[in-house]
Amino acid sequence: MPIFWLVTLILVIAALGYVLARSRALASAGGNRSALHSLPSYYGMNSGLKIIVPGFGLMILWLLAQPLYVDSVVSGMIPDAEIKEGSSRGLLLAELRRTAEGIDLAISKNIMDEEFARNESTEFADMTARLKDAGAVVTSSITQPIMRGAQELRVLSSTGRWLMTMAVILVSLAGLFWSLRETNAEFRARNVVEQGVLALLIGAASIAILTTIGIILSLIFNTVEFFKLYPAMDFFFGVEWAPSFSGRGGASELGVLPLLWGTLYISIVALAVAVPIGLFAAIYLSEYASNRVRSIAKPLLEILAGIPTIVYGLFALLTVGPMLVSVFGDGGALGLNWQGGGRAVMTAGLVMGIMLIPFVSSLSDDIINAVPQAMRDGSYGLGATQSETIKQVVLPAALPGIVGAVLLAASRAIGETMIVVLGAGAAARLSLNPFEAMTTVTAKIVSQLTGDSDFASPEALVAFALGMTLFVLTLSLNVFALYIVRKYQEQYD
Amino acid sequence: MEGGLVNDMRTIQRTDQMEDMKISAKDVNVYYADNHAIKDVNVEIEDKTVTAFIGPSGCGKSTFLRCLNRMNDTIDICRVEGDILLDNEDIYDARIDPVQLRAKVGMVFQKPNPFPKSIYDNVAYGPRIHGLANTKAELDEIVETSLRRGAIWDEVKDRLDAPGTGLSGGQQQRLCIARAVATAPEVLLMDEPCSALDPIATAQVEELIDELRQNFSVVIVTHSMQQAARVSQNTAFFHLGELVEYGETGQIFTTPQDSRTESYITGRIG
Ligand SMILES: Nc1ncnc2c1ncn2[C@@H]1O[C@H](COP(=O)(O)OP(=O)(O)OP(=O)(O)O)[C@@H](O)[C@H]1O
Numbered sequence: 001m002p003i004f005w006l007v008t009l010i011l012v013i014a015a016l017g018y019v020l021a022r023s024r025a026l027a028s029a030g031g032n033r034s035a036l037h038s039l040p041s042y043y044g045m046n047s048g049l050k051i052i053v054p055g056f057g058l059m060i061l062w063l064l065a066q067p068l069y070v071d072s073v074v075s076g077m078i079p080d081a082e083i084k085e086g087s088s089r090g091l092l093l094a095e096l097r098r099t100a101e102g103i104d105l106a107i108s109k110n111i112m113d114e115e116f117a118r119n120e121s122t123e124f125a126d127m128t129a130r131l132k133d134a135g136a137v138v139t140s141s142i143t144q145p146i147m148r149g150a151q152e153l154r155v156l157s158s159t160g161r162w163l164m165t166m167a168v169i170l171v172s173l174a175g176l177f178w179s180l181r182e183t184n185a186e187f188r189a190r191n192v193v194e195q196g197v198l199a200l201l202i203g204a205a206s207i208a209i210l211t212t213i214g215i216i217l218s219l220i221f222n223t224v225e226f227f228k229l230y231p232a233m234d235f236f237f238g239v240e241w242a243p244s245f246s247g248r249g250g251a252s253e254l255g256v257l258p259l260l261w262g263t264l265y266i267s268i269v270a271l272a273v274a275v276p277i278g279l280f281a282a283i284y285l286s287e288y289a290s291n292r293v294r295s296i297a298k299p300l301l302e303i304l305a306g307i308p309t310i311v312y313g314l315f316a317l318l319t320v321g322p323m324l325v326s327v328f329g330d331g332g333a334l335g336l337n338w339q340g341g342g343r344a345v346m347t348a349g350l351v352m353g354i355m356l357i358p359f360v361s362s363l364s365d366d367i368i369n370a371v372p373q374a375m376r377d378g379s380y381g382l383g384a385t386q387s388e389t390i391k392q393v394v395l396p397a398a399l400p401g402i403v404g405a406v407l408l409a410a411s412r413a414i415g416e417t418m419i420v421v422l423g424a425g426a427a428a429r430l431s432l433n434p435f436e437a438m439t440t441v442t443a444k445i446v447s448q449l450t451g452d453s454d455f456a457s458p459e460a461l462v463a464f465a466l467g468m469t470l471f472v473l474t475l476s477l478n479v480f481a482l483y484i485v486r487k488y489q490e491q492y493d
Numbered sequence: 494m495e496g497g498l499v500n501d502m503r504t505i506q507r508t509d510q511m512e513d514m515k516i517s518a519k520d521v522n523v524y525y526a527d528n529h530a531i532k533d534v535n536v537e538i539e540d541k542t543v544t545a546f547i548g549p550s551g552c553g554k555s556t557f558l559r560c561l562n563r564m565n566d567t568i569d570i571c572r573v574e575g576d577i578l579l580d581n582e583d584i585y586d587a588r589i590d591p592v593q594l595r596a597k598v599g600m601v602f603q604k605p606n607p608f609p610k611s612i613y614d615n616v617a618y619g620p621r622i623h624g625l626a627n628t629k630a631e632l633d634e635i636v637e638t639s640l641r642r643g644a645i646w647d648e649v650k651d652r653l654d655a656p657g658t659g660l661s662g663g664q665q666q667r668l669c670i671a672r673a674v675a676t677a678p679e680v681l682l683m684d685e686p687c688s689a690l691d692p693i694a695t696a697q698v699e700e701l702i703d704e705l706r707q708n709f710s711v712v713i714v715t716h717s718m719q720q721a722a723r724v725s726q727n728t729a730f731f732h733l734g735e736l737v738e739y740g741e742t743g744q745i746f747t748t749p750q751d752s753r754t755e756s757y758i759t760g761r762i763g
Pocket residue numbers: 525528530548549550551552553554555556557568603
């Protein structure tokens with residue numbers, strides 16, 4: 001039975017349970033609602049919960065566990081002799097799975113019947129021929145043991161699926177009977193449902209946390225894989241970034257320092273633009289602007305936050321870059337010849353700064369507004385002017401929050417990609433000149449993984465090491481930001 | 494009450510300076526949007542005296558007090574009408590700078606509001622802004638005397654660098670008093686300065702008020718009849734936004750003219 005129908009069936013049983021439990025509860029109280037411990041619908045929900053949770057729970061567990069079990073059985077069927085030089089058990093296993101899919105395809109096209117597909121004495125040459133007829137991908141590595149494995153895999157999966165369907169239906173029905181049995185006027189259905197809701201919420205939270213952990217783990221595994229192929233020292237302390245793709249020959253230089261430097265340089269330029277402008281805008285909006293100005297200016301500023309970063313990238317490429325060249329470039333207004341082309345740290349930094357302005361300003365605005373009016377009154381009452389009050393009372397009180405906002409903006413700047421790709425170029429370079437093209441960690445991750453990449457080569461795996469570096473960097477910034485915000489948060493209460 | 498004799502003496506003292514009005518308010522009306530919070534109030538506040546504002550909660554004492562140093566300017570919906578003269582100058586005149594006015598007319602708020610700075614910096618705030626001290630030593634001096642006058646010096650002298658917000662509620666209130674005194678205002682407006690204080694600190698603050706009277710005028714809002722009787726020479730009774738009765742403290746408490754005053758003082762309304 002396809003999963004879809006199984007899910008529908010469980011839901012139908014649950015709906016049935018709801019209705020039955022509800023009426024059973026009412027009946028047990030002789031139709032008198034106030035004699036029930038809980039509202040009738042709670043009895044229904046209790047029943048529904050006891051059907052859905054075990055039913056779906058078992059199904060999910062089974063779906064996760066079955067492939068693992070089948071794989072381990074089938075991979076035991078591949079004799080060591082089959083694993084040739086340059087191959088691995090994993091590759092053969094993939095081949096085996098592909099063969100099984102091919103058999104399914106052939107059966108659906110009536111090129112073989114189920115009998116033939118399961119027959120242990122089928123010759124692999126015959127099988128290969130029929131698979132080719134069916135149009136399945138067949139490679140030379142299909143051998144007798146592989147074919148036998150594929151046959152076994154199909155048998156195991158279909159029995160497994162059948163067993164699962166039975167088990168899930170049984171468990172759901174058991175839930176139905178159990179919940180109906182316990183339904184009577186005294187049963188505390190409301191409390192049970194309360195706990196069910198709690199479990200649901202905890203479940204949602206754990207999914208969020210578990211996926212995060214999963215992502216981090218995959219990053220870590222791939223990073224470890226990378227360091228097996230490429231020395232960590234060379235990665236962390238190398239000053240050269242020159243990946244060579246397989247085929248072109250030559251060893252790659254994969255030093256992270258030029259990329260980190262580009263990332264930091266561009267982020268610093270961006271923050272140097274965004275922090276003062278964003279902060280001053282926030283101060284104007286929250287302290288000086290009249291309600292009317294605020295109601296117009298704030299949404300306008302926040303529109304900036306809604307512009308996709310690729311549009312900022314285009315703006316950098318088409319407007320800001322050429323403009324900077326016309327000022328700082330060869331034959332430019334200043335006659336300095338500092339800037340060779342439109343793509344430069346300055347270009348990307350300026351545009352990224354513009355992108356971050358609304359981020360800094362709306363966070364700071366909230367923080368400044370959270371400073372109690374009593375604090376300002378105290379200052380005005382001593383004869384301070386508005387700007388004195390802001391400088392000496394409001395900003396110091398809001399400072400931890402503002403620092404937090406700036407750090408959050410910094411971690412966004414570090415993670416930004418599109419503006420860098422279009423605005424700063426792709427040349428990894430260690431240079432102090434902000435008018436030179438440089439590139440960042442994120443931009444390089446993209447370029448290492450675009451196109452055909454062989455995930456066993458250090459040139460592709462380095463992307464994970466870069467991702468990990470970036471992750472550690474932004475994570476520590478965020479943690480630090482949170483720490484600062486928390487530490488000083490409750491100063492004025 | 495020993496106040497009888499004292500008040501007599503003060504009456505004599507005051508008749509000498511009858512012309513010496515520090516603040517005079519004429520036909521003052523205050524609105525919060527549509528809420529008419531102060532209705533046609535006329536008050537003359539004498540120099541070098543303590544004036545007490547009493548009245549039930551919500552009658553507009555704080556509102557009227559805030560008119561006297563234009564703190565109501567910071568409330569968007571608040572509108573003040575009428576004339577308030579400080580030293581015969583209209584403080585709501587366009588030429589008057591409210592910032593300068595507030596340096597002259599200091600204020601202690603109903604709720605303590607220390608800045609999130611050190612105790613020292615809290616007190617030094619006003620003197621620094623107004624350039625009252627030329628040297629660090631002078632500033633130290635101002636801070637110490639102010640804290641002594643705020644009756645909190647002994648408690649904080651060893652931790653002047655600790656944040657003012659870390660003090661207890663009553664200590665914070667005294668810190669705010671010290672902070673207001675440090676700016677050396679000519680008039681000090683105090684909104685229920687003792688509501689969070691224990692009897693000892695209250696006595697010390699009352700002593701301070703009495704001392705301030707030598708040079709400044711003090712306006713104090715209080716819910717304690719005893720306190721009004723102890724520290725003030727004049728008392729104004731507000732009720733529902735109106736100034737019901739204003740006169741010499743002894744007379745208000747012994748022979749009130751208005752029946753509402755009498756009911757309030759004897760505890761029948763409020
Ligand atoms: N910021 C404000 N916005 C709107 N209305 C206000 C504001 N402050 C005070 N009011 C209103 O003005 C009236 C007088 O308030 P006020 O604070 O002056 O009373 P009060 O006499 O000081 O009372 P209490 O003894 O409780 O401090 C009240 O009706 C109050 O609702």
